[in-house]
Amino acid sequence: MTTSRRAPAGLGAPGRKLWNAVTEEFELAEHEAAQLEESCRIRDTIAALRKQLKEDGTMIPSSQGARLHPAITEIRQQQLALARLLATLSVPGLEEDDLPASRGTRGVYPLRSAS
Numbered sequence: 587m588t589t590s591r592r593a594p595a596g597l598g599a600p601g602r603k604l605w606n607a608v609t610e611e612f613e614l615a616e617h618e619a620a621q622l623e624e625s626c627r628i629r630d631t632i633a634a635l636r637k638q639l640k641e642d643g644t645m646i647p648s649s650q651g652a653r654l655h656p657a658i659t660e661i662r663q664q665q666l667a668l669a670r671l672l673a674t675l676s677v678p679g680l681e682e683d684d685l686p687a688s689r690g691t692r693g694v695y696p697l698r699s700a701s
Contacts, residue, residue, distance in 0.1 A: 594623050600633040600682075601626030608677055618675055625671045629683065632664045 591614065593605040605626045608614075614622060635657045645652040669685040672678065 591619060594626070597626050598630040598633060601630040604629050604680060607680060608675075612677070621671050621675055622677075625668055625675075625677075628664050628668045628671070629680075632661055632668070632683075635661045635664065 590606075590609045593602050593609075597605060605622065608622055612618075639655055639657040639661070642655055642657075644655055644658070646655050647653075665683070665685055668683060672685070
């Protein structure tokens with residue numbers, strides 16, 4: 587039987603969902619827990635950026651006219667960082683993460699299953 591780690595303080599709902607999904611399935615070493623925590627914080631950041639984008643719209647006014655909202659680029663960058671962190675843990679992202687396709691897991695060691 588595995589004892590699930592407590593979610594780090596300050597995580598939002600998206601981050602806690604990822605934390606719980608992974609810790610219920612896998613036993614984590616300290617360095618893996620640190621990577622998972624960063625992954626969870628990135629999920630929260632992506633959720634906040636998406637909320638702002640929904641409020642502001644895709645295009646925003648600027649002195650040179652309408653331009654693409656900068657959150658779009660930042661979401662993409664955060665998704666790449668999340669995908670890389672999760673790949674090092676050999677953990678698939680949650681369905682709503684909409685992560686870029688993986689190039690494979692060569693050289694990646696899987697986590698130990700909690701069962």
